Amino acid sequence: MTKEHGSVAVRRGSIGAKRNPASQQAILDAAEAILREEGLSGFSIEAVARRARAGKPTIYRWWPSKAALLLDVYHGFKNLRQFPDTGNFEDDLRGFLNNQLIGFWHGGLCGTVFRSIIAEAQSDPAAAEALFAYERGRRKFAEQLVDRAKARGEIDPDSNSAIIVELIAGFAWHRLLTGRLDGSQDDIEAVVAIIGAATKKNPGA
């Protein structure tokens, strides 16, 4: 259930154009195939249009930038992975970092794609809009991990879910962007320990 979530709908809602589901899926499939077969360097709206037998204007009507289309494919890869729901807060944090962030990016296409989108967003407003909307949706979605632990009575109910998620995501982004995804397991444990200690019920009592 947790895999059928939110952020793509949020983003699509903000585009505000009607889509034809059939052609849309054909375009996404073509985009994914190109990315898998040729990598990021072979990926362009032109190549996707050719492969999907769609017009470039059609693609641009639905995805206002290359980054927006890349993000949709990226998001599809991410949705193949389980979002953690172990019933234990620290295990969920571990799973979040290993499954959805650092482990998801490490050594493969997904990290390369996501780095490139972040980079493009720093100078291209359309890429920035796509990334920021996607990222906002993902962050909101990930907050459930903290909120569930609160609802179970496992952690301090006053814990700031948004900031906890952003500390973890920020740490992972930082590792990605400084080329340090390797050998992060001890450091992941250290992050989990810090967040665990910070959210303990009645700390210091």
Place this chain on the structure above:
Amino acid sequence: MTKEHGSVAVRRGSIGAKRNPASQQAILDAAEAILREEGLSGFSIEAVARRARAGKPTIYRWWPSKAALLLDVYHGFKNLRQFPDTGNFEDDLRGFLNNQLIGFWHGGLCGTVFRSIIAEAQSDPAAAEALFAYERGRRKFAEQLVDRAKARGEIDPDSNSAIIVELIAGFAWHRLLTGRLDGSQDDIEAVVAIIGAATKKNPGA
């Protein structure tokens, strides 16, 4: 004293070439002037060479990439700011975020420059090398903030200085790269509270 630190020396050491201090300063001055007067878009090795009346090969001998030179200028701007040493851990964390990271980047040239270097590092190996070395040095330097609090007996002596610094830096990078430096003060307080709670002596005892 804490202002006369470390990371430039670390980085320069790794370049391993002798520099002539006079020309080097002239080049840095020219680079800074161009950046202040024309912004990032006017900044190029060519423009710096012209203004400093230096040869491009001379500049490249000392700074192997545009990103490396930009980082040196950026670092000069940063050194105009006090590195926090208030005698209190949470105040130091606040000062670190406000003075050296989010507040330093907000609304000005420095944030724009740093974003662009991070972006360039995602596709240009020379920029990556310069950024990663700089960032490693800065992180190492910032750890003193945690280590001093340990030495004062203020926080748990087992606190992981490196990970604490990276959580904070990662949070700030994330804000910078998602265009959310505005209105961060409440969130900075929330970050400080989380790190404060996580490093309390004998938590839960």
